[in-house]
Amino acid sequence: MxxxxxxxxxxxxxxxxxPGVGKKSAxxxxxxxxxxxxxxxxxxxxxxxxxxxxVKYCKVCGNxxxxxxxxxxxxxxxxxxxxxxEPKDVIxxxxxxxxxxxxxxxxxxxxxxxxxxxxxxRIRELLARLNEGGVEEVIVATNPDVEGDATAMYLARxxxxxxxxxxxxxxxxxxxxxxxxxxxxxxxxxxxxxxxV
Amino acid sequence: MxxxxxxxxxxxxxxxxxPGVGKKSAxxxxxxxxxxxxxxxxxxxxxxxxxxxxVKYCKVCGNxxxxxxxxxxxxxxxxxxxxxxEPKDVIxxxxxxxxxxxxxxxxxxxxxxxxxxxxxxRIRELLARLNEGGVEEVIVATNPDVEGDATAMYLARxxxxxxxxxxxxxxxxxxxxxxxxxxxxxxxxxxxxxxxV
Numbered sequence: 001m002x003x004x005x006x007x008x009x010x011x012x013x014x015x016x017x018x019p020g021v022g023k024k025s026a027x028x029x030x031x032x033x034x035x036x037x038x039x040x041x042x043x044x045x046x047x048x049x050x051x052x053x054x055v056k057y058c059k060v061c062g063n064x065x066x067x068x069x070x071x072x073x074x075x076x077x078x079x080x081x082x083x084x085x086e087p088k089d090v091i092x093x094x095x096x097x098x099x100x101x102x103x104x105x106x107x108x109x110x111x112x113x114x115x116x117x118x119x120x121x122r123i124r125e126l127l128a129r130l131n132e133g134g135v136e137e138v139i140v141a142t143n144p145d146v147e148g149d150a151t152a153m154y155l156a157r158x159x160x161x162x163x164x165x166x167x168x169x170x171x172x173x174x175x176x177x178x179x180x181x182x183x184x185x186x187x188x189x190x191x192x193x194x195x196x197v
Numbered sequence: 198m199x200x201x202x203x204x205x206x207x208x209x210x211x212x213x214x215x216p217g218v219g220k221k222s223a224x225x226x227x228x229x230x231x232x233x234x235x236x237x238x239x240x241x242x243x244x245x246x247x248x249x250x251x252v253k254y255c256k257v258c259g260n261x262x263x264x265x266x267x268x269x270x271x272x273x274x275x276x277x278x279x280x281x282x283e284p285k286d287v288i289x290x291x292x293x294x295x296x297x298x299x300x301x302x303x304x305x306x307x308x309x310x311x312x313x314x315x316x317x318x319r320i321r322e323l324l325a326r327l328n329e330g331g332v333e334e335v336i337v338a339t340n341p342d343v344e345g346d347a348t349a350m351y352l353a354r355x356x357x358x359x360x361x362x363x364x365x366x367x368x369x370x371x372x373x374x375x376x377x378x379x380x381x382x383x384x385x386x387x388x389x390x391x392x393x394v
């Protein structure tokens with residue numbers, strides 16, 4: 001006889017697929033769901049289906065949006081493009097309320113170790129945006145690690161010949177850490193003190 | 198402008214309702230869902246709805262079941278009843294494969310601090326089972342904390358006059374800890390060395 005009855009085992013298995021969630025946490029989450037009212041559980045399930053149905057990638061910057069083009073691309077100053085690795089990095093920067101320009105989400109960084117080259121991330125799309133003109137500065141806000149630095153160097157060599165300023169967040173960010181987990185003050189400072197590559 | 202678009206914010210909010218899940222973890226879980234295929238996300242949502250639809254409480258012991266009466270109550274030796282606080286405690290004990298009797302889940306313990314009295318937990322149902330006859334021993338496996346001990350003492354005073362042996366898990370379990378988190382060896386020993394109250 002198995003320890004869990006089938007519906008509970010199945011839900012625990014689903015929760016175990018979430019990042020950093022072990023069997024014990026997954027069990028606790030499953031019991032929480034069992035203890036919810038029917039309408040609460042339905043809300044939860046609907047939120048999962050809803051996010052899959054409604055969330056798309058912005059055709060311009062690659063960030064999450066409910067429309068073809070995201071609100072940031074529609075409303076903000078297009079003279080500056082801040083290049084980040086992932087959508088969660090946009091969230092980290094937006095929380096500061098410092099930056100007034102637009103973004104470009106690469107959905108990855110160049111990583112020879114993992115076999116990810118320039119063509120595997122959204123660099124072509126970035127160049128297309130730059131070729132449309134009007135961009136004065138590209139801020140490369142990839143993580144301050146080997147892959148992030150390599151990507152920044154690659155972009156600088158590509159973009160500078162176009163006569164566009166390329167900057168990188170200043171090295172107030174602790175080396176080897178992830179942008180998402182940098183505290184706001186450090187991140188804010190790094191943004192203000194960004195330096196031309 | 199809010200930081201998250203509505204469907205993502207809504208899903209993060211749902212994940213934040215799970216025990217021990219903060220905003221950062223909830224965001225990570227939400228991004229994981231966004232990165233899933235449609236069918237994977239549908240499976241996840243279905244598992245949540247399924248658990249609410251299928252999981253009921255056993256009419257006899259109060260444990261989780263898909264039927265009116267759980268498999269343990271149907272198949273196992275009814276001369277011994279092991280009394281626990283919550284369904285997750287049944288899981289912790291079943292993992293040992295030591296115990297061959299049945300369970301009784303109280304769904305709580307007596308706690309004057311929280312205003313929970315004997316009538317608020319499934320003690321009446323336990324007495325009804327005992328009055329049907331055939332039970333030789335009641336093992337009280339509530340947590341070894343103040344409320345668990347108080348509940349055990351209360352049950353012992355109630356059940357002993359019926360001529361039924363009442364035992365409690367031996368004090369190998371670290372005091373103040375929770376049964377669910379006790380390591381298997383300690384828990385197994387405590388089970389074997391259970392003592393009459």
